[in-house]
Amino acid sequence: MARSKEFEENAVLDKAMRLFWEQGYEKTSMTDLVERMGIHRRSLYDTFGDKHMLFLKAMDRFSEKINAELESGIKRSKTATEALQFIFGFMIDGQADSPSGCLMVNSAVELAVRDADVDAKLIQAFTIAEQQLKEIILWGQRDGEFTTDYHAGELAEYLHNVWVGLRAMARMSVAKEKLHRIAHTSMKLLER
Known part of the structure; x- marks a missing residue:
C-alpha cells in the first residue's frame, strides 16, 4: 500500500521557488532544497523529479502567483494609468517579505542561453x-490617456523591457527612488 504524502505540494513548492529566487539555480543544491522544503530527499524526487524538473515547476508556480497578483491589481484599477502605476510599483517594491528582483528575470540572465526548457518558459511568461x-x-489609448502615435504592441514591448530592467535593478542596491523615477519617465512617454 502506498504511503500518503505528509506535505502539501504547493506549500513545499513555494519554499523551493523562494530558495531558487534567492540563490539562483546553480547555487542551490539538493541538500539546500531538502532542508528548506522540509521533506525527505526521496519524497522530493518522487513528487517533483530531479532538481531541473523542480526548478521548472517552481518557475510555473512563480508565474501563476505573480500573474494572479498582477491581474488582481489591474482589475482594481479605475484607469489604464492607475493599472500601469500598480504594475511598476509592484515590479519595484515587490511583495512584503519576498526576495528582491524576479525569479524569471534572474533565470533569464543565469540560464536562458544554455537551457532550452528554461528559455521556453521565459518566452511564455514574457509573452x-x-x-x-x-x-x-489599448485601454489607455481608447480612453484618451495614452498616445496613439505608436502601436500598442510596440509600446508594450518597450514597457516590458523597462519592467525587466527594473526587476533586475531591484535586485541590486539601487535606490528605489531612482527606480520609481525611471518608471515615472517611462509612463510620461505614453501621455498624449
Whole structure:
C-alpha cells in the first residue's frame, strides 16, 4: 500500500521557488532544497523529479502567483494609468517579505542561453506580460490617456523591457527612488 504524502505540494513548492529566487539555480543544491522544503530527499524526487524538473515547476508556480497578483491589481484599477502605476510599483517594491528582483528575470540572465526548457518558459511568461501591458495600453489609448502615435504592441514591448530592467535593478542596491523615477519617465512617454 502506498504511503500518503505528509506535505502539501504547493506549500513545499513555494519554499523551493523562494530558495531558487534567492540563490539562483546553480547555487542551490539538493541538500539546500531538502532542508528548506522540509521533506525527505526521496519524497522530493518522487513528487517533483530531479532538481531541473523542480526548478521548472517552481518557475510555473512563480508565474501563476505573480500573474494572479498582477491581474488582481489591474482589475482594481479605475484607469489604464492607475493599472500601469500598480504594475511598476509592484515590479519595484515587490511583495512584503519576498526576495528582491524576479525569479524569471534572474533565470533569464543565469540560464536562458544554455537551457532550452528554461528559455521556453521565459518566452511564455514574457509573452503573457507583454500581452497584459498591450491590453492596458489599448485601454489607455481608447480612453484618451495614452498616445496613439505608436502601436500598442510596440509600446508594450518597450514597457516590458523597462519592467525587466527594473526587476533586475531591484535586485541590486539601487535606490528605489531612482527606480520609481525611471518608471515615472517611462509612463510620461505614453501621455498624449
